[in-house]
Amino acid sequence: MQNEVFNFSAGPAMLPKEVMLQAQSEFIDWQGQGCSVMEMSHRSKPFIELAQKATANLRALLAVPDDYHVLFTHGGGRGQFSAVPLNLSVKDDRADHLVTGSWSKGAVSEANNYLNADVVATTIEENGLITLPSRDTWTMNSKAAYFHYCPNETVDGFEIDWVPQTEGVPVVADMSSTILSRKIDVRQYGVIYAGAQKNIGPSGLSVVIVHDSLLNRARVETPSILQYDLIAKNDSMYNTPPTFAWYLAGLVFEWLVAQGGVEAIEQRNQQKAQLLYRAIDNNDFYANRIDPQYRSRMNVPFQLADPNLDSLFLQQAEHAGLKALKGHRIVGGMRASIYNAMPIEGVTALVDFMNDFAKRNG
Numbered sequence: 001m002q003n004e005v006f007n008f009s010a011g012p013a014m015l016p017k018e019v020m021l022q023a024q025s026e027f028i029d030w031q032g033q034g035c036s037v038m039e040m041s042h043r044s045k046p047f048i049e050l051a052q053k054a055t056a057n058l059r060a061l062l063a064v065p066d067d068y069h070v071l072f073t074h075g076g077g078r079g080q081f082s083a084v085p086l087n088l089s090v091k092d093d094r095a096d097h098l099v100t101g102s103w104s105k106g107a108v109s110e111a112n113n114y115l116n117a118d119v120v121a122t123t124i125e126e127n128g129l130i131t132l133p134s135r136d137t138w139t140m141n142s143k144a145a146y147f148h149y150c151p152n153e154t155v156d157g158f159e160i161d162w163v164p165q166t167e168g169v170p171v172v173a174d175m176s177s178t179i180l181s182r183k184i185d186v187r188q189y190g191v192i193y194a195g196a197q198k199n200i201g202p203s204g205l206s207v208v209i210v211h212d213s214l215l216n217r218a219r220v221e222t223p224s225i226l227q228y229d230l231i232a233k234n235d236s237m238y239n240t241p242p243t244f245a246w247y248l249a250g251l252v253f254e255w256l257v258a259q260g261g262v263e264a265i266e267q268r269n270q271q272k273a274q275l276l277y278r279a280i281d282n283n284d285f286y287a288n289r290i291d292p293q294y295r296s297r298m299n300v301p302f303q304l305a306d307p308n309l310d311s312l313f314l315q316q317a318e319h320a321g322l323k324a325l326k327g328h329r330i331v332g333g334m335r336a337s338i339y340n341a342m343p344i345e346g347v348t349a350l351v352d353f354m355n356d357f358a359k360r361n362g
Protein backbone atom coordinates (compact mmCIF):
# COMPACT_ATOMS: atom_id res chain seq x y z
CA MET A 1 0.00 0.00 0.00
CA GLN A 2 1.15 3.52 -0.73
CA ASN A 3 2.16 5.74 2.16
CA GLU A 4 -0.10 8.62 3.07
CA VAL A 5 0.21 11.53 0.64
CA PHE A 6 0.30 15.13 1.84
CA ASN A 7 -0.71 17.63 -0.81
CA PHE A 8 0.88 21.08 -0.48
CA SER A 9 -0.79 22.52 -3.58
CA ALA A 10 -1.44 26.28 -3.50
CA GLY A 11 -4.82 25.90 -5.20
CA PRO A 12 -6.93 24.11 -6.02
CA ALA A 13 -5.77 22.75 -2.69
CA MET A 14 -6.45 19.75 -0.49
CA LEU A 15 -9.78 19.51 1.30
CA PRO A 16 -10.30 17.92 4.73
CA LYS A 17 -10.28 14.16 4.45
CA GLU A 18 -13.48 13.87 6.51
CA VAL A 19 -15.23 16.12 4.00
CA MET A 20 -14.03 14.09 1.02
CA LEU A 21 -15.17 10.86 2.66
CA GLN A 22 -18.59 12.27 3.40
CA ALA A 23 -18.98 13.58 -0.14
CA GLN A 24 -17.96 10.15 -1.43
CA SER A 25 -20.46 8.34 0.77
CA GLU A 26 -23.38 10.44 -0.47
CA PHE A 27 -22.13 11.02 -4.00
CA ILE A 28 -24.91 9.24 -5.89
CA ASP A 29 -27.62 9.36 -3.26
CA TRP A 30 -27.67 12.60 -1.32
CA GLN A 31 -29.86 12.56 1.79
CA GLY A 32 -32.06 9.79 0.40
CA GLN A 33 -32.97 11.83 -2.68
CA GLY A 34 -31.94 9.00 -5.02
CA CYS A 35 -29.65 11.33 -6.95
CA SER A 36 -26.54 13.41 -6.45
CA VAL A 37 -26.78 16.91 -5.04
CA MET A 38 -25.21 18.06 -8.33
CA GLU A 39 -28.18 16.63 -10.24
CA MET A 40 -30.82 18.59 -8.33
CA SER A 41 -32.47 21.90 -9.00
CA HIS A 42 -31.02 24.82 -7.09
CA ARG A 43 -34.65 25.84 -6.56
CA SER A 44 -35.54 22.60 -4.80
CA LYS A 45 -36.29 22.73 -1.10
CA PRO A 46 -33.41 20.46 -0.03
CA PHE A 47 -30.88 22.51 -1.96
CA ILE A 48 -32.21 25.81 -0.65
CA GLU A 49 -31.90 24.42 2.87
CA LEU A 50 -28.33 23.36 2.14
CA ALA A 51 -27.52 26.85 0.83
CA GLN A 52 -29.07 28.55 3.85
CA LYS A 53 -27.23 26.32 6.27
CA ALA A 54 -23.89 26.91 4.53
CA THR A 55 -24.47 30.65 4.59
CA ALA A 56 -25.47 30.62 8.26
CA ASN A 57 -22.39 28.58 9.21
CA LEU A 58 -20.08 30.92 7.31
CA ARG A 59 -21.71 33.93 8.96
CA ALA A 60 -21.24 32.34 12.37
CA LEU A 61 -17.64 31.29 11.72
CA LEU A 62 -16.65 34.82 10.75
CA ALA A 63 -19.11 36.61 13.06
CA VAL A 64 -20.49 38.55 10.10
CA PRO A 65 -22.63 41.45 11.41
CA ASP A 66 -26.27 41.74 10.31
CA ASP A 67 -25.64 44.74 8.07
CA TYR A 68 -23.44 42.71 5.73
CA HIS A 69 -24.58 40.39 2.95
CA VAL A 70 -22.84 37.10 2.20
CA LEU A 71 -22.93 36.15 -1.50
CA PHE A 72 -21.97 32.90 -3.20
CA THR A 73 -21.08 33.64 -6.76
CA HIS A 74 -19.16 32.64 -9.88
CA GLY A 75 -15.84 33.61 -11.33
CA GLY A 76 -13.32 32.84 -8.59
CA GLY A 77 -11.03 35.49 -7.16
CA ARG A 78 -10.32 37.16 -10.47
CA GLY A 79 -13.99 37.66 -11.22
CA GLN A 80 -13.99 40.07 -8.28
CA PHE A 81 -11.07 42.02 -9.78
CA SER A 82 -13.73 43.35 -12.21
CA ALA A 83 -16.77 43.11 -9.94
CA VAL A 84 -15.23 45.42 -7.31
CA PRO A 85 -14.63 48.47 -9.54
CA LEU A 86 -17.93 47.91 -11.38
CA ASN A 87 -19.90 47.75 -8.13
CA LEU A 88 -18.09 50.42 -6.15
CA SER A 89 -17.09 53.19 -8.53
CA VAL A 90 -18.02 55.39 -11.45
CA LYS A 91 -15.83 55.77 -14.50
CA ASP A 92 -13.66 58.72 -13.50
CA ASP A 93 -13.13 57.62 -9.91
CA ARG A 94 -9.77 56.75 -8.46
CA ALA A 95 -9.11 53.75 -6.23
CA ASP A 96 -6.13 53.13 -3.95
CA HIS A 97 -4.23 49.87 -4.19
CA LEU A 98 -1.55 48.40 -1.96
CA VAL A 99 0.71 46.06 -3.95
CA THR A 100 2.38 43.30 -1.95
CA GLY A 101 2.68 40.59 -4.59
CA SER A 102 1.36 39.16 -7.79
CA TRP A 103 -2.36 39.00 -6.91
CA SER A 104 -2.67 42.57 -5.68
CA LYS A 105 -0.75 43.59 -8.79
CA GLY A 106 -3.22 41.68 -10.95
CA ALA A 107 -6.09 43.50 -9.27
CA VAL A 108 -4.53 46.85 -10.25
CA SER A 109 -4.32 46.02 -13.93
CA GLU A 110 -7.90 44.74 -14.05
CA ALA A 111 -9.21 47.76 -12.11
CA ASN A 112 -7.50 50.09 -14.58
CA ASN A 113 -9.95 48.91 -17.23
CA TYR A 114 -12.73 50.60 -15.26
CA LEU A 115 -11.22 53.49 -13.29
CA ASN A 116 -7.89 55.03 -12.31
CA ALA A 117 -6.08 52.69 -9.97
CA ASP A 118 -3.36 54.33 -7.89
CA VAL A 119 -0.65 52.32 -6.15
CA VAL A 120 -0.17 53.73 -2.64
CA ALA A 121 2.87 51.56 -1.87
CA THR A 122 4.62 48.40 -3.02
CA THR A 123 6.83 45.94 -1.20
CA ILE A 124 10.55 46.66 -1.19
CA GLU A 125 13.73 44.71 -0.53
CA GLU A 126 15.63 45.73 2.59
CA ASN A 127 18.69 43.87 3.88
CA GLY A 128 17.83 40.97 1.60
CA LEU A 129 14.27 40.70 2.95
CA ILE A 130 10.99 41.68 1.32
CA THR A 131 9.06 44.14 3.46
CA LEU A 132 6.57 47.03 3.36
CA PRO A 133 7.67 50.65 3.50
CA SER A 134 6.40 52.37 6.63
CA ARG A 135 2.79 53.43 6.65
CA ASP A 136 3.56 57.19 6.71
CA THR A 137 5.15 56.98 3.24
CA TRP A 138 2.01 55.58 1.59
CA THR A 139 0.31 58.02 -0.78
CA MET A 140 -3.30 57.60 0.33
CA ASN A 141 -6.14 59.46 -1.37
CA SER A 142 -8.97 60.45 0.98
CA LYS A 143 -11.31 60.70 -2.04
CA ALA A 144 -10.60 57.20 -3.34
CA ALA A 145 -13.69 55.11 -4.15
CA TYR A 146 -12.10 52.30 -2.14
CA PHE A 147 -8.78 50.93 -0.90
CA HIS A 148 -7.85 47.45 -2.17
CA TYR A 149 -5.28 45.07 -0.74
CA CYS A 150 -4.51 41.37 -0.48
CA PRO A 151 -3.95 40.33 3.16
CA ASN A 152 -2.20 37.13 2.07
CA GLU A 153 -0.27 36.89 -1.18
CA THR A 154 -0.49 33.25 -2.20
CA VAL A 155 2.43 33.30 -4.64
CA ASP A 156 4.83 35.46 -2.65
CA GLY A 157 4.04 34.23 0.85
CA PHE A 158 3.53 37.77 2.15
CA GLU A 159 0.83 38.28 4.80
CA ILE A 160 -0.34 41.43 6.58
CA ASP A 161 -2.07 40.67 9.89
CA TRP A 162 -3.43 44.19 10.51
CA VAL A 163 -5.97 46.23 8.60
CA PRO A 164 -4.71 49.45 7.01
CA GLN A 165 -6.50 52.53 8.34
CA THR A 166 -8.08 54.55 5.54
CA GLU A 167 -10.02 57.37 7.19
CA GLY A 168 -13.43 56.33 5.94
CA VAL A 169 -12.43 55.00 2.51
CA PRO A 170 -13.99 51.50 2.26
CA VAL A 171 -11.42 48.72 2.57
CA VAL A 172 -11.69 45.90 0.02
CA ALA A 173 -9.72 42.74 0.77
CA ASP A 174 -8.86 39.82 -1.50
CA MET A 175 -8.87 37.06 1.13
CA SER A 176 -8.75 34.14 -1.29
CA SER A 177 -5.93 32.38 0.54
CA THR A 178 -6.47 33.57 4.10
CA ILE A 179 -10.23 33.56 4.71
CA LEU A 180 -11.18 31.36 7.70
CA SER A 181 -7.53 30.80 8.64
CA ARG A 182 -7.51 33.43 11.40
CA LYS A 183 -9.90 35.69 13.24
CA ILE A 184 -10.91 38.87 11.47
CA ASP A 185 -13.12 41.81 12.38
CA VAL A 186 -15.51 42.02 9.43
CA ARG A 187 -16.53 45.52 10.56
CA GLN A 188 -13.21 46.89 9.36
CA TYR A 189 -14.01 46.00 5.76
CA GLY A 190 -16.37 47.25 3.09
CA VAL A 191 -15.94 44.17 0.92
CA ILE A 192 -14.19 40.86 1.55
CA TYR A 193 -13.95 38.39 -1.29
CA ALA A 194 -12.35 35.01 -1.81
CA GLY A 195 -12.03 32.43 -4.54
CA ALA A 196 -12.98 29.14 -2.89
CA GLN A 197 -10.19 26.79 -3.95
CA LYS A 198 -7.72 27.56 -1.15
CA ASN A 199 -9.57 27.42 2.15
CA ILE A 200 -13.22 26.82 1.27
CA GLY A 201 -13.86 24.23 -1.43
CA PRO A 202 -13.56 23.59 -5.17
CA SER A 203 -12.57 26.27 -7.69
CA GLY A 204 -15.08 28.37 -9.60
CA LEU A 205 -17.07 29.47 -6.57
CA SER A 206 -16.35 32.74 -4.84
CA VAL A 207 -17.61 34.19 -1.62
CA VAL A 208 -18.28 37.92 -1.24
CA ILE A 209 -19.05 39.65 2.06
CA VAL A 210 -20.28 43.16 1.42
CA HIS A 211 -21.52 45.94 3.67
CA ASP A 212 -25.09 46.94 2.87
CA SER A 213 -24.09 50.54 2.18
CA LEU A 214 -22.01 49.32 -0.78
CA LEU A 215 -24.61 47.01 -2.26
CA ASN A 216 -26.50 49.40 -4.39
CA ARG A 217 -23.89 51.33 -6.34
CA ALA A 218 -23.20 49.20 -9.40
CA ARG A 219 -22.77 50.86 -12.77
CA VAL A 220 -25.66 50.15 -15.13
CA GLU A 221 -23.37 48.28 -17.51
CA THR A 222 -22.25 45.82 -14.79
CA PRO A 223 -22.93 42.27 -16.00
CA SER A 224 -25.86 40.94 -13.98
CA ILE A 225 -23.92 37.96 -12.68
CA LEU A 226 -21.37 40.32 -11.09
CA GLN A 227 -23.85 42.77 -9.63
CA TYR A 228 -23.87 42.54 -5.84
CA ASP A 229 -27.36 43.94 -5.30
CA LEU A 230 -28.97 41.63 -7.82
CA ILE A 231 -27.13 38.61 -6.43
CA ALA A 232 -28.17 39.57 -2.90
CA LYS A 233 -31.82 40.10 -3.81
CA ASN A 234 -31.88 36.64 -5.39
CA ASP A 235 -30.18 34.88 -2.47
CA SER A 236 -27.19 34.13 -4.74
CA MET A 237 -29.43 32.33 -7.21
CA TYR A 238 -29.98 34.95 -9.89
CA ASN A 239 -28.49 32.41 -12.26
CA THR A 240 -27.65 28.79 -11.50
CA PRO A 241 -24.97 28.84 -8.80
CA PRO A 242 -22.09 26.33 -8.81
CA THR A 243 -24.22 23.95 -6.74
CA PHE A 244 -21.76 21.14 -6.12
CA ALA A 245 -19.05 23.60 -5.07
CA TRP A 246 -21.52 25.29 -2.73
CA TYR A 247 -22.41 21.90 -1.24
CA LEU A 248 -18.74 21.06 -0.63
CA ALA A 249 -18.12 24.52 0.83
CA GLY A 250 -21.02 23.81 3.21
CA LEU A 251 -19.37 20.55 4.32
CA VAL A 252 -16.09 22.39 4.88
CA PHE A 253 -17.86 24.99 7.05
CA GLU A 254 -19.45 22.18 9.11
CA TRP A 255 -16.04 20.55 9.46
CA LEU A 256 -14.57 23.84 10.64
CA VAL A 257 -17.33 24.29 13.21
CA ALA A 258 -16.58 20.78 14.49
CA GLN A 259 -12.87 21.67 14.76
CA GLY A 260 -13.79 24.44 17.19
CA GLY A 261 -14.20 27.27 14.69
CA VAL A 262 -11.78 29.87 13.42
CA GLU A 263 -10.14 30.48 16.78
CA ALA A 264 -9.16 26.83 17.17
CA ILE A 265 -7.97 26.45 13.58
CA GLU A 266 -5.98 29.67 13.90
CA GLN A 267 -3.99 28.17 16.77
CA ARG A 268 -3.29 25.07 14.75
CA ASN A 269 -2.27 27.16 11.74
CA GLN A 270 0.09 29.14 13.92
CA GLN A 271 1.68 25.93 15.20
CA LYS A 272 2.08 24.51 11.71
CA ALA A 273 3.67 27.70 10.37
CA GLN A 274 6.03 27.93 13.35
CA LEU A 275 7.21 24.38 12.84
CA LEU A 276 7.99 25.00 9.20
CA TYR A 277 9.65 28.41 9.56
CA ARG A 278 11.73 27.07 12.44
CA ALA A 279 12.98 24.25 10.22
CA ILE A 280 13.90 26.82 7.55
CA ASP A 281 15.57 29.25 9.98
CA ASN A 282 17.53 26.58 11.84
CA ASN A 283 19.24 25.26 8.74
CA ASP A 284 21.55 27.22 6.41
CA PHE A 285 20.46 24.84 3.70
CA TYR A 286 17.09 26.67 3.46
CA ALA A 287 15.99 30.30 3.36
CA ASN A 288 12.79 32.36 3.35
CA ARG A 289 13.12 35.92 2.07
CA ILE A 290 10.13 37.62 3.71
CA ASP A 291 10.48 40.06 6.63
CA PRO A 292 9.45 37.84 9.58
CA GLN A 293 6.59 40.18 10.57
CA TYR A 294 5.02 39.59 7.14
CA ARG A 295 5.56 35.87 6.80
CA SER A 296 2.49 34.01 5.58
CA ARG A 297 0.94 31.31 7.72
CA MET A 298 -0.73 29.76 4.69
CA ASN A 299 1.88 29.80 1.92
CA VAL A 300 5.50 29.25 2.91
CA PRO A 301 8.01 29.83 0.11
CA PHE A 302 11.58 28.67 0.68
CA GLN A 303 14.76 28.40 -1.34
CA LEU A 304 17.52 25.82 -1.22
CA ALA A 305 21.01 27.27 -0.77
CA ASP A 306 21.96 25.43 -3.97
CA PRO A 307 19.19 25.77 -6.58
CA ASN A 308 20.84 22.99 -8.58
CA LEU A 309 19.34 20.63 -6.01
CA ASP A 310 15.77 21.87 -6.60
CA SER A 311 14.72 19.10 -8.95
CA LEU A 312 16.25 16.37 -6.78
CA PHE A 313 14.44 17.84 -3.76
CA LEU A 314 11.11 17.83 -5.59
CA GLN A 315 11.61 14.34 -6.96
CA GLN A 316 12.51 12.83 -3.59
CA ALA A 317 9.75 14.76 -1.81
CA GLU A 318 7.20 13.40 -4.27
CA HIS A 319 8.58 9.92 -3.65
CA ALA A 320 8.10 10.47 0.10
CA GLY A 321 4.45 11.39 -0.46
CA LEU A 322 4.96 15.15 -0.23
CA LYS A 323 3.21 16.61 -3.24
CA ALA A 324 3.15 19.91 -5.12
CA LEU A 325 6.03 21.69 -3.37
CA LYS A 326 7.35 23.45 -6.45
CA GLY A 327 7.32 27.23 -6.04
CA HIS A 328 5.35 29.44 -8.38
CA ARG A 329 7.26 29.99 -11.64
CA ILE A 330 7.68 33.72 -10.93
CA VAL A 331 9.26 33.14 -7.50
CA GLY A 332 11.09 29.85 -8.02
CA GLY A 333 12.32 27.55 -5.27
CA MET A 334 9.73 25.74 -3.17
CA ARG A 335 6.40 26.65 -1.67
CA ALA A 336 4.43 24.69 0.91
CA SER A 337 0.80 25.71 1.17
CA ILE A 338 -0.54 24.73 4.56
CA TYR A 339 -4.18 25.75 4.55
CA ASN A 340 -6.74 24.75 7.20
CA ALA A 341 -7.12 21.25 5.78
CA MET A 342 -3.41 20.38 6.11
CA PRO A 343 -2.98 18.28 9.25
CA ILE A 344 -0.04 18.95 11.52
CA GLU A 345 1.27 15.48 10.57
CA GLY A 346 1.75 16.77 7.02
CA VAL A 347 3.96 19.60 8.23
CA THR A 348 5.93 17.29 10.53
CA ALA A 349 6.50 14.90 7.63
CA LEU A 350 7.74 17.80 5.48
CA VAL A 351 10.07 19.09 8.21
CA ASP A 352 11.52 15.59 8.75
CA PHE A 353 12.08 15.24 5.03
CA MET A 354 13.75 18.67 4.81
CA ASN A 355 16.12 17.91 7.69
CA ASP A 356 17.01 14.57 6.20
CA PHE A 357 17.51 15.97 2.70
CA ALA A 358 19.79 18.70 4.04
CA LYS A 359 21.87 16.13 5.93
CA ARG A 360 22.26 13.95 2.87
CA ASN A 361 23.10 16.81 0.51
CA GLY A 362 24.60 19.57 2.69
Ligand SMILES: *Cc1c(COP(=O)(O)O)cnc(C)c1O
Pocket residue numbers: 011075076077078079103150152153154174175176177195196198203204
Ligand atom coordinates in the same frame (compact mmCIF):
# COMPACT_ATOMS: atom_id res chain seq x y z
C1 LIG B 1 -6.01 32.08 -6.25
C2 LIG B 1 -6.14 33.54 -6.02
C3 LIG B 1 -6.85 34.38 -6.89
C4 LIG B 1 -7.44 33.93 -8.19
O1 LIG B 1 -8.46 33.06 -8.08
P1 LIG B 1 -9.17 32.49 -9.39
O2 LIG B 1 -10.24 31.66 -8.82
O3 LIG B 1 -8.13 31.74 -10.18
O4 LIG B 1 -9.68 33.66 -10.15
C5 LIG B 1 -6.94 35.73 -6.56
N1 LIG B 1 -6.37 36.22 -5.45
C6 LIG B 1 -5.68 35.43 -4.60
C7 LIG B 1 -5.08 36.02 -3.37
C8 LIG B 1 -5.53 34.07 -4.86
O5 LIG B 1 -4.85 33.29 -4.00
